[in-house]
Amino acid sequence: MSLSNKDRMKIPRQAMPEQDKFERRNNFSEVNLGFTEELAVLEAQRCLQCPKSTCTEGCPVGVKIKDFISLVSEKDFAGAVAKLKEDNLLPAICGRVCPQEEQCESKCVLGKKGESVAIGRLERFVADWERVNLGIRTPELKPKTGQKVAVVGSGPAGLSCAGDLIQMGHDVTVFEALHELGGVLVYGIPEFRLPKEIVRAEIESLSKLGVDFQKNSIIGLTDTVDELFANGYDAVFIAVGAGLPYFLNIPGENFNGVYSSNEFLTRVNLMKAYKFPEFDTPVFNCKDKNVAVFGGGNTAMDAVRTSKRLGAKNAYIIYRRSENELPARKEEFHHAKEEGIEFIFLSNPQEFIGDEKGWLKGVRVQKMELGEPDASGRRRPVPIANSEYVIDIDMAVVAIGNGSNPIIQNTTPDLDYNKWGNILVDKDTMKTSKEGVFAGGDIVTGGATVILAMGAGRTAANAINEYLKTKK
Numbered sequence: 367m368s369l370s371n372k373d374r375m376k377i378p379r380q381a382m383p384e385q386d387k388f389e390r391r392n393n394f395s396e397v398n399l400g401f402t403e404e405l406a407v408l409e410a411q412r413c414l415q416c417p418k419s420t421c422t423e424g425c426p427v428g429v430k431i432k433d434f435i436s437l438v439s440e441k442d443f444a445g446a447v448a449k450l451k452e453d454n455l456l457p458a459i460c461g462r463v464c465p466q467e468e469q470c471e472s473k474c475v476l477g478k479k480g481e482s483v484a485i486g487r488l489e490r491f492v493a494d495w496e497r498v499n500l501g502i503r504t505p506e507l508k509p510k511t512g513q514k515v516a517v518v519g520s521g522p523a524g525l526s527c528a529g530d531l532i533q534m535g536h537d538v539t540v541f542e543a544l545h546e547l548g549g550v551l552v553y554g555i556p557e558f559r560l561p562k563e564i565v566r567a568e569i570e571s572l573s574k575l576g577v578d579f580q581k582n583s584i585i586g587l588t589d590t591v592d593e594l595f596a597n598g599y600d601a602v603f604i605a606v607g608a609g610l611p612y613f614l615n616i617p618g619e620n621f622n623g624v625y626s627s628n629e630f631l632t633r634v635n636l637m638k639a640y641k642f643p644e645f646d647t648p649v650f651n652c653k654d655k656n657v658a659v660f661g662g663g664n665t666a667m668d669a670v671r672t673s674k675r676l677g678a679k680n681a682y683i684i685y686r687r688s689e690n691e692l693p694a695r696k697e698e699f700h701h702a703k704e705e706g707i708e709f710i711f712l713s714n715p716q717e718f719i720g721d722e723k724g725w726l727k728g729v730r731v732q733k734m735e736l737g738e739p740d741a742s743g744r745r746r747p748v749p750i751a752n753s754e755y756v757i758d759i760d761m762a763v764v765a766i767g768n769g770s771n772p773i774i775q776n777t778t779p780d781l782d783y784n785k786w787g788n789i790l791v792d793k794d795t796m797k798t799s800k801e802g803v804f805a806g807g808d809i810v811t812g813g814a815t816v817i818l819a820m821g822a823g824r825t826a827a828n829a830i831n832e833y834l835k836t837k838k
């Protein structure tokens with residue numbers, strides 16, 4: 367039965383089923399449980415099938431959103447996932463971690479007066495439905511070109527570029543520095559937000575297409591970019607992400623118990639430190655201890671929620687601006703609050719305090735107030751005189767962002783870089799200053815979102831394809 371637009375607009379946005387907020391504090395299982403078929407169809411029926419679908423304009427990889435949603439509303443889930451994968455080979459990942467509220471959903475006409483269609487939840491639903499009911503299917507490949515591309519890094523930019531290039535008929539090898547594939551998707555994002563099994567399944571689909579994955583290969587050390595060309599590669603795509611953590615640069619940062627979010631999350635998520643001694647990568651035992659995470663982004667939320675699951679008695683976010691300026695996704699903030707995380711806003715760390723054995727025991731913070739907007743458009747935090755006080759903590763995690771790892775820069779000096787070590791590219795093609803070398807993702811933009819990195823990978827794949835056609 368066909369619904370009128372009036373009927374469609376009467377259907378409320380369907381809520382995401384979630385794991386109980388008290389139970390989930392004690393486990394690493396996924397918080398969001400995903401739509402049932404009934405919820406997915408109901409949500410899909412809300413879509414007005416706008417002639418000019420602005421939602422697609424908000425998608426960095428150009429997913430044909432209204433077409434796949436229409437198929438969901440007709441219960442043709444296999445057709446829906448096939449349509450979605452014409453533009454995105456990693457939908458189960460994107461459906462979980464992309465900030466749709468800032469991208470496709472922010473452009474949905476329904477959002478102007480009410481609530482947008484839950485595009486991300488539908489994306490996740492159809493991807494999960496395929497994996498459970500059909501196994502992940504792979505698309506047709508173009509005939510082989512005989513040309514070889516090296517992709518450096520197996521995070522979202524590298525995977526998206528590799529997926530497009532292999533379909534275009536090129537041979538693709540992805541080089542990954544770590545022993546697990548997925549880059550930030552596996553070392554940075556916890557199991558309770560993005561299960562490793564989901565990442566592995568989507569990478570497996572690229573392997574089935576013929577993408578060759580080489581783990582434990584640090585380009586710049588095992589081989590340089592120039593050596594990749596000498597080894598027969600016709601083009602190189604650099605997508606190594608932003609893996610060098612920033613620190614606060616305050617006294618006491620070397621005390622035992624102070625971590626970067628990179629180290630803390632990598633040890634816990636990727637190396638299973640929470641299962642020590644079964645896995646031989648110990649992490650600070652924060653059971654019944656006080657933990658403070660400094661920062662307000664999604665990584666800070668991931669770190670503090672992880673510490674709660676490890677048994678922290680009090681787990682704080684300490685952030686120098688207010689709740690309004692918090693850069694984390696609203697959903698992550700909401701989940702963190704539900705799980706008992708305490709937020710200390712408008713407070714800036716001044717010094718870590720340790721005991722005589724070098725172990726962290728507190729942090730001195732200064733209260734802040736908001737002044738005029740700064741270059742980012744957010745109101746600048748201004749210190750309040752004589753407002754310092756000490757918070758007792760046993761562990762600290764610094765989650766204030768990452769810069770570019772210098773390995774590529776040190777070994778490939780003939781690329782152009784900015785002062786922060788990001789590779790400079792032509793934004794329309796991701797082409798660098800060096801012949802045959804393209805770059806995209808966080809190594810170009812600094813820390814950004816998964817889907818923006820995937821969009822860069824797709825742009826680069828198209829440009830590499832054109833470059834290879836003309837290469838002698």
Ligand code: SF4
Binds near residue numbers: 413416
């Ligand atoms: S803008 Fe919203 S309502 Fe319109 S087609 Fe896209 S998802 Fe559907």
